[in-house]
Amino acid sequence: MKRIFIFLLTLIVPGILLGQIQGPIKISENQRFLAQFDDSPFFWMADTAWELFHRTNIKEAEYYLSIRKSQGFNVIQAVALAEIDGLNDPNQYGEKPFESNDPMKFNEKYWKYVDDVISIAEEKGIHIALLPTWGDKVFKNTWGVGPEIFDAENAFEFGKWIGARYADRTNLIWVIGGDRNPRKDSDDANIWNQMAAGIKSSSKKDNPILMTFHPQPNRPGGSSTWFHQSDWLDFNMHQTGHCPNQPTYRIISHDYELNPTKPTLDGEPLYEEHPNCFNAKELGYSNPEDIRRIMYWNVFTGGAGQTYGCHAVWQMYTLDRKPINGPLKPWQVSLELPMANQVKHLKNLMLSKSYFNRIPDYELVVTKQEDDEHFVIGTRDVEGGYALIYFPTGKSVDVDFSKLKNPTLKANWYDPRTGVSFPYSGSPLIKGKNKVSTPSSGKGQDWVLVVE
Incomplete structure (x- = not known):
């Protein structure tokens, strides 16, 4: 009877089934944020699974996507031509993306698996932020094994091919690049431009696409440094990197002030259980409080959402695989690390308030x-x-609520670790300057004061 009821309900209200994607996401009317097909808010809450298509079988992909769905993730960032020798090392079914790399001869069996994983994600209401290739296929850098196969001509053709293959998909966001910044005095930027142009040439008017660029860490701009004025770049992406204690709000703020206005977000922050600054021996591994701080900083300063990453998960590490930069445990176990279950509290908080009219305001805090x-x-x-x-870290500061419209204020404390709120119990807040002390203080004792 329950199944019959759900079936009848979906006939009356199409798309009511949990997770069903009803259309592609788009840029909000004010050009600051992302929106659902029906103009409701879309908060980018992504996980980094670069090796999803390369290092999983279908049961593992299903398991991974089910867990991330239950944790509130709505975007998965993954690469078609994967980082870890993705051209020459076969996927879990023994298939390579090309039957020959030069000239490129596409292997249908490999791409059929990519199709299937994208379909599973769509069924679960998850968008795939698809990188057509990792950057070492454009040029070799200090890591990655290439080989370099793209120039401006075949980058366009590859973009046209992959764009046509997925032109009807409503759960794709395109991410050009792949952890490589265009070099000076090179053709790198043109290669990326041509790949984007190829994808655009295959897109359909009734299924508009969104596109961005995934860079290496770069200051002060990320994708905006090379492509902000490009018509194909719909929103900016940063990689704020894998060192803690950087003022990432300054990085997001840089793009927020650019003209024309485009959304911006951090597409690769400090990963959970990642060696701090790639130096575990001296600096140890990342911890949840550092990751949480970076995420709240980024969103509060104008980010259109936030990406999460886990060091074992991005590489789909298992004990029988060669580890990259010291992952601490297999990816299946790492899916339930603390921050993977805490990012949703940030998303829920932001969606609990009016969304598209939100602005950063550094003047709210008047303490130097x-x-x-x-x-x-x-x-x-x-x-x-x-x-x-x-x-x-729960320190006391002076805040100024003069810009709030009502003279009577009410407030709650919001716990970023649990998503629990409770009433503010300090001295009554006034429309003006206030001294605010948090319920607790110290490393890991972060709080959000919600004032209305």
Whole structure:
């Protein structure tokens, strides 16, 4: 009876089944954020699974996507021509992407598996941020094994081919690049431009596409450094990198101020259980509080969402595989690490307030601050209906609520670790300057003050 009821309900309200994607996402009307097909907010909550198509079988992919769906992720970043020798090392079914690399002769069996994984994601309501290739297929750098197979001509043809193959998919976002910055005095930028142009040439008017670029760490701009004025770049992406205690809000803020206005977000932050600055011996591994701080900083300063990553998961590490930079446990076990279950609290908080009219406001905090791990940051809506203040380490600061429209204020504390809120119990807040102290303080004791 339950199955019959659900079936009848879906006939009345198409798309009501949990996870069904009803259309592609798009840029919001104010050009700051991402929106669903029906103009409702879309908060980019992505996981990094670069090797998803290369190092899983269909049961493993199903398991991975099911777990990430249950944790609230709505985007998975994955690469078609994978990083870890993705041209010459076969996938889990013994298939390579090309029957020959030069000239490129596509292997249908390999691409059929990519199709199947994208379909599973779609069934679960998950978008795939698809990188057509990892960057070492364009040029060799300090890591990656290539080989280099793309020039401007065949990059366009490859883009045209892969764009046509997935032109009808409603759960794809295209990500040009792959951890490589265009070099000066080279044709790199043109190769990426041509690949993007090829994908665009195969797109359909009734299924518009979104496209961005995944760079290496670069200051102050990420994708915007080379492609902000390009018509194909719909939103900017950064890689803020794998060192803690960087003022990532300055990086996001750089793109937020650019003209023309485009959404921006961090597409590769500090991964969970990653060696800090690639130096585990001296600096240890990343911890949840550092990752959490970076995420809240990025979103509060105007990010259109946030990507998460786990060091074991991106490489789909298992004990029988050669580890890259010291993963601590197999990927299946690593799916349930603390931050993987805490990112949804950030998404839920942002979606609980009016969304598209939100702006960063550094003037909410009037205490003079240094660019360190204690930096308190604020955001609010344009009309002054609410303000959110993020305290990374729970220090006391002076805040100014003069821009809020009502003289009477109410407030709650929001716990980024659990998503639990409870009433603010300090001195009554006024429309003006206030001294605010958090419920607890110290490393890992971060809080959000929600004022309405």
